[in-house]
Amino acid sequence: MISESKFYKILRYVVLIAACVFVIIPVMPLVFMAFKTGVEYTTTSVLTPPENWFNMYNFKYAIRVGNLGKALLNTTIILVISLTIQTIFTTMVSYVLHRFDFAGKKLVHILFTLTMFIPVVTTQTVVFQIIYRMGLVNKMLSVILLYSGVNIIGIYIMLNQLNSIPKDLDESALIDGASYLRIYWGIILPLLKPACTTLVIINGIGYYNDFYIPNLYLRKDVQTFTVALYKFFGNTATPFEIVAAAIFLGIIPIMIAFIFLQKYIYYGLAGAIKS
């Protein structure tokens, strides 16, 4: 890199700080609101900070009324099961596509690739009918089932990693008498761990944030966290400072995940898009 002029250095900070202000300004009133009392909410401006930053009343109320604890548990169950199934299946498909030649290999590859042309929103008219006939509407299993599919981004991430696992490793294990299943389970799967982590993080964030699918399939008492937050909107009787508190709670898990996984998220998102 060439040395940057002083002007450029200053300009950089001016632009980046302005961008941070742009990010933070809309969020700030929500954070303020979550700590305000009902009276404060109606009497103060949205830009005024709360009087008492330790006012937990709204949070307690939101958790109780919105059943947020149960909703978070549901989301956790859905995420754990579907991400596990999806990741295992993705490694299996990728292993077979990378290490073997067989009739129909091209077709399988094309089938997975072309799914990127089929947005989820354009198939739900029919998928709903299928899920309905399976008797899964309003059951967590519907969302788990839809989330468990193998997608092409996952396959690309795995194929990339498989390129760096030498085939000699498989061959020598084979000579030692190991079966392909053993090679997959004992050699390939452990070495695919970094790719699996990336996949779990990207899809985990996507599924945690997803609204479309759970809103469509979980319409009654079983709710995911996102849908539970949404239900606050339907109930106009709920004071808005309570809604703000609920939403604030919704931001926390994603912030925790982000602080610990920032590196992966950057690397993963960039990698996912590139492929």
Add this chain to the structure above:
Amino acid sequence: MVRTKGTRILIFSFLVIPVIHLLVFSYIPIVSNVFLSFTDYNGVTTPNWVGIRNYKRLFTDPQYIKLFKNCMWYMIVAIPQLIFAFVLAIFVNGKFRGINFFKGVLIVPYLLNGVIVSTIFIIFFNNSGTFNSLLRFSGLGGLAQQWLHNLRLVNPAIASISIWRYYGLNFIMFFSALQAIPTELFEAASIDGSTKWQEIRYISIPSILHILFINVLLSISGSIQVFEIPYIMLNGSNGTVTPVIQIQQSAFSENRVGFAAALSILVFIIVVIAVSIQKVFDKRWTLYD
């Protein structure tokens, strides 16, 4: 090469469930949608063939033409969104104090879900909300108004939320493309005595032009699929219905599955075109692999 029966069984058993899932939840639905789009299917009784009636309504009824007009707003805001992301990526690319802090804050909006973003912007656009307060604070109180209830302004207002929500994704793409530029290029330029501006103008920008192009097409295919913000904030009221909201309403509230299928196919075709162009140019324009 496949040598034994055992390997064939392994290949089959590793692929069978994911492929069936793919067929049942992607391919069969999209193919059935093509068929259903020419029928009056209501989700219960046997569908009757109605020819191109559903498509005709979509192209002639002003109520449905408006769906696509609404999408235009989301495409328009993609322009400032991409410029913003591009500028930030240029500035973040480099070594300076606080880079990780900025990288962290800038990506936050992209990680928040639709319900959170919607709440944030309900507060933002409310009558006594953040935006009006800021306008009044800076002496522009005359411009303050009910952004979400002004039928002429509601669509551009909620479309502009996309800038805040999605620029982070564009930013990451630009940034990682900039990081991928071989450093020798900059070193060579440096030896020739180039300035920072020349470096940006003649190396950085041309090198990530293809990424810009991918982002434009990504924005087009995203605009046609807008759902969450208008649905959560306004439930599609005040003329903010988008094609995907309409699909949902027609198929699941009005039992007009055939019509919803036709609209789905239309959205599908637009996405296919956008993604295909992107793939073709992606291959041609990639400078570094």
